[in-house]
Amino acid sequence: MKKLLVLFLLPLWSFSQTSHQTLELLLAQKKYAKAEQLASPFVANNPNDLKAIEILGDAYSYQEKWDEAIKQYKKLVVLKPEVANFHYKYGGALGMKALSVNKLSALTYLGDLKEAFLTAAKLDKNHIETRWALVELYMQLPAIVGGSxxxxxxxxxxxxxxxxxxxxxxxxxxxxxxxxxxxxxxxxxxxxxxxxxxxxxxxxxxxxxxxxxxxxxxxxxxxxxxxxxRNALHYQLGKVSAEYNMQLAKGEACLKTYIKDYSPEDGVPIAWANYRLAQIYKHQNNKSLALKYIDLALKELPEIKVFQDERLTILKL
Missing domain, CATH: 1.25.40.10 (Tetratricopeptide repeat domain)
Known part of the structure; x- marks a missing residue:
C-alpha cells in the first residue's frame, strides 16, 4: 500500500520520461511488479504506445495475472492486427487463463484461443513458437472440440x-x-x-x-x-538414482559434485540436492546421514512439504 501511495504522489512527468529500455530492464531483472507499477500509468497516458502495452502485458503474464495480460495483448491485436507475435501472446494468455479455470469455463476461451494462434501462424510462416502452441493445443483438445x-x-x-x-x-x-x-x-x-x-x-x-x-x-x-x-546434469543423475534406488554410489558422488560446484545458473537449489542425498542414505539405511542431509534441506527451504514428509519417514528407520 505504501508503494502505491508513493506512485500516486510522484509527479506525472516521471512517468512520461519512463523509457522502454527501463521497463525492459526491469523485466530482465525479474522485477515484474515494479515494471507493472511504472508501465501501467505510462500506458494510460500513451494508449497507442505498442511497446509499452506489450511490456505491461508481459509484466502481468510473468505474475500470472492472466485477465490483465489478456486485456493488454488484446489492445495490441486491435491496434496492430498484422503482427503475428501479438496474436501469439494474446493466444498464450488466453490459454493460461483457460488452464486456471474449470474445464467448462475453459471452453469459453477456446474459440478466441484457436483463432489467435491460427492467425499468428498465417501471418508469419516462420513463427516457431506459434506452431509449437498449435502442436500442443490440437493434441490436448478432445476430438469433440477439434482435437486432432x-x-x-x-x-x-x-x-x-x-x-x-x-x-x-x-x-x-x-x-x-x-x-x-x-x-x-x-x-x-x-x-x-x-x-x-x-x-x-x-x-x-x-x-x-x-x-x-x-x-x-x-x-x-x-x-x-x-x-x-553441465553441473545441472549431476543433479539430474542423482535425482534418478535417489528416486529409483539404483546406482546409489554414482548418485551420491554426482550430488556432492553438484553441491560443490553449484551456481545459481544451475537452476535447482542446493536444498533439493541435500534432499536427494537424504533419500540415498535412507535407501542405505544410514539414518544419521539421512537426517543430516534432510535437515540441511529443511534449513534452506523449511516450507517444502516433501522435505518434511521425508524427515518423518527417516525418523522411522
Missing part, C-alpha cells in the same frame, strides 16, 4: 521445415502423448543427433523417467554430460 493428432502432426511437419530439432521434438511429444513410446523415443533421439542441446537431452531423460526406465535415463544423462559438461 493429424492436425498436430501437420504443424510438427511445418516446424520440421523451419527447424529439424523443433520438428523432431514436436513429433516426440505427439507420439509420447499418444502412447506410442517407440516412435517417441526415435524422434527424441533424432533431436539429440541433430541438435545435441541440453533441452534435447532433457526431453529424452524425462521420457525415460515417465516410461519407468531409469537405467536408460541415467545412460542418457551420462551421454549428455560427456558432451555438454
Amino acid at each position: 493428432k493429424g492436425t498436430s502432426l501437420k504443424y510438427a511437419n511445418e516446424l520440421e521445415q523451419l527447424s529439424k530439432v523443433d520438428g523432431y521434438l514436436a513429433k516426440g511429444y505427439i507420439y509420447e502423448y499418444d502412447n506410442e513410446p517407440e516412435l517417441a523415443e526415435t524422434y527424441y533421439k533424432k533431436a539429440i543427433t541433430i541438435g545435441g542441446s541440453i533441452t534435447c537431452y532433457n526431453k529424452l531423460t524425462e521420457f525415460y523417467e515417465k516410461q519407468n526406465q531409469p537405467e536408460k535415463a541415467i545412460k542418457n544423462i551420462e551421454s549428455a554430460q560427456g558432451r555438454l559438461q
